[in-house]
Amino acid sequence: MSGWLAVAGLGPGDAALLTPEVSEALSRATDIVGYGPYVARVSARPGLVLHPSDNRVELDRARHALELAAAGRRVVVVSSGDPGVFAMASALFEAVEVEPRFAALDISILPGITAMLAAAARLGAPLGHDFAAINLSDNLKPFALVERRVLAAAQAGFALAFYNPRSAARPHQFARVLDLLRGCCEPGRLIAFARAVTTPDESLQVVTLAEAVPEMADMRTVVLVGNADTRRVGRWIYTPRSAGGVR
Amino acid sequence: MSGWLAVAGLGPGDAALLTPEVSEALSRATDIVGYGPYVARVSARPGLVLHPSDNRVELDRARHALELAAAGRRVVVVSSGDPGVFAMASALFEAVEVEPRFAALDISILPGITAMLAAAARLGAPLGHDFAAINLSDNLKPFALVERRVLAAAQAGFALAFYNPRSAARPHQFARVLDLLRGCCEPGRLIAFARAVTTPDESLQVVTLAEAVPEMADMRTVVLVGNADTRRVGRWIYTPRSAGGVR
Numbered sequence: 001m002s003g004w005l006a007v008a009g010l011g012p013g014d015a016a017l018l019t020p021e022v023s024e025a026l027s028r029a030t031d032i033v034g035y036g037p038y039v040a041r042v043s044a045r046p047g048l049v050l051h052p053s054d055n056r057v058e059l060d061r062a063r064h065a066l067e068l069a070a071a072g073r074r075v076v077v078v079s080s081g082d083p084g085v086f087a088m089a090s091a092l093f094e095a096v097e098v099e100p101r102f103a104a105l106d107i108s109i110l111p112g113i114t115a116m117l118a119a120a121a122r123l124g125a126p127l128g129h130d131f132a133a134i135n136l137s138d139n140l141k142p143f144a145l146v147e148r149r150v151l152a153a154a155q156a157g158f159a160l161a162f163y164n165p166r167s168a169a170r171p172h173q174f175a176r177v178l179d180l181l182r183g184c185c186e187p188g189r190l191i192a193f194a195r196a197v198t199t200p201d202e203s204l205q206v207v208t209l210a211e212a213v214p215e216m217a218d219m220r221t222v223v224l225v226g227n228a229d230t231r232r233v234g235r236w237i238y239t240p241r242s243a244g245g246v247r
Numbered sequence: 248m249s250g251w252l253a254v255a256g257l258g259p260g261d262a263a264l265l266t267p268e269v270s271e272a273l274s275r276a277t278d279i280v281g282y283g284p285y286v287a288r289v290s291a292r293p294g295l296v297l298h299p300s301d302n303r304v305e306l307d308r309a310r311h312a313l314e315l316a317a318a319g320r321r322v323v324v325v326s327s328g329d330p331g332v333f334a335m336a337s338a339l340f341e342a343v344e345v346e347p348r349f350a351a352l353d354i355s356i357l358p359g360i361t362a363m364l365a366a367a368a369r370l371g372a373p374l375g376h377d378f379a380a381i382n383l384s385d386n387l388k389p390f391a392l393v394e395r396r397v398l399a400a401a402q403a404g405f406a407l408a409f410y411n412p413r414s415a416a417r418p419h420q421f422a423r424v425l426d427l428l429r430g431c432c433e434p435g436r437l438i439a440f441a442r443a444v445t446t447p448d449e450s451l452q453v454v455t456l457a458e459a460v461p462e463m464a465d466m467r468t469v470v471l472v473g474n475a476d477t478r479r480v481g482r483w484i485y486t487p488r489s490a491g492g493v494r
Contacts, residue, residue, distance in 0.1 A: 019266060129382070156395060
């Protein structure tokens with residue numbers, strides 16, 4: 001038996017957003033590897049071994065998955081959303097770089113619906129023009145770099161999507177990000193807090209930058225900040241396709 | 248009969264990347280509205296009316312779809328990729344803004360796998376850290392704004408995804424973008440040209456910024472530019488999760 005490894009995106013939560021490609025990989029797998037809550041989204045069946053692990057052990061998890069595939073197992077590493085966006089695909093290639101023998105394995109990355117695009121769809125079309133995606137966690141980068149990127153992108157007129165905006169371990173940094181935005185954007189700038197999108201816990205909140213408070217975000221929230229043209233229409237928000245005075 | 252309108256993302260091409268949510272909407276629709284090549288991806292069946300239209304008539308198309316839904320039809324407006332990323336969702340809300348009576352309609356946006364994430368998955372994990380998505384077309388914005396955003400994002404260390412990099416009507420602007428990047432990034436910076444990803448015409452090319460020439464891109468290409476840490480491992484490229492010296 002020849003082993004393989006797929007890093008698969010489960011989408012934001014709703015099974016109706018899981019691609020057939022990922023469903024097929026899950027149905028052919030012998031082993032599912034991933035953060036516990038994501039592994040729990042895969043249906044158990046005879047012969048399928050589940051390997052749930054804790055958060056923040058991405059490299060160990062990747063190495064374990066690679067070892068299983070090298071031993072001939074058919075392994076799916078599950079990520080929420082898209083595996084290439086602040087998720088397991090980069091960790092997997094970091095592990096391959098450390099042990100180049102793994103590069104000969106049959107590896108594939110299976111895309112999924114990432115949180116910012118699921119949230120944007122629920123809200124209307126807030127990312128309908130140029131946008132930037134920023135992971136606000138300083139777990140793997142200095143917070144000064146987060147600040148620099150937020151400012152640069154906002155000043156250049158990008159809409160923004162923030163992943164991992166706020167956690168119990170770092171409750172104050174998102175307040176700093178809001179202050180930075182207030183320093184360079186008008187008070188009426190629209191900001192959306194989309195929590196647990198497409199799950200039974202979904203909540204959506206759209207406010208102005210003047211009204212935004214840090215407590216509107218937690219680790220299950222993706223935060224979308226419009227550009228200067230982003231506006232409300234009916235119950236939606238959207239960003240026009242044109243910019244800079246061109247119509 | 249009560250009409251509805253869904254703006255649906257068909258993904259990059261492969262039917263295995265079409266979400267069940269979109270498949271379900273297509274199966275319940277009475278009318279499919281969209282740019283001809285995208286409408287052609289929907290299977291014909293008795294009772295389903297196809298309304299293919301030309302490129303660059305997005306507002307007319309949106310208004311037509313809204314009129315159909317207002318008349319009680321079940322309408323799916325099809326986009327390639329994700330409808331919220333440089334596609335039909337913004338155009339639809341622009342049309343609603345012009346005629347607010349449409350805001351009372353049953354409208355939903357159904358996300359899809361957008362080209363940059365499908366391309367990233369094929370290539371490895373080049374967008375594994377903070378990144379910006381920029382539409383290089385100056386159809387609806389001044390090219391000076393494109394230039395400003397490319398520079399700002401590259402200088403702030405974002406990986407970049409370029410949509411609509413180059414067309415027959417504007418063959419020279421992408422050369423200017425490459426020159427801008429060469430002015431602020433090292434010559435070994437990795438740049439990937441992903442054309443018609445997941446279709447039979449798919450081609451992937453990874454070169455350095457020094458090696459890149461404008462002819463590597465056309466309108467079916469999404470261009471991904473790594474950040475300073477993006478590197479090759481085996482046959483893939485990936486961007487590490489860490490930055491700024493943090494490990």
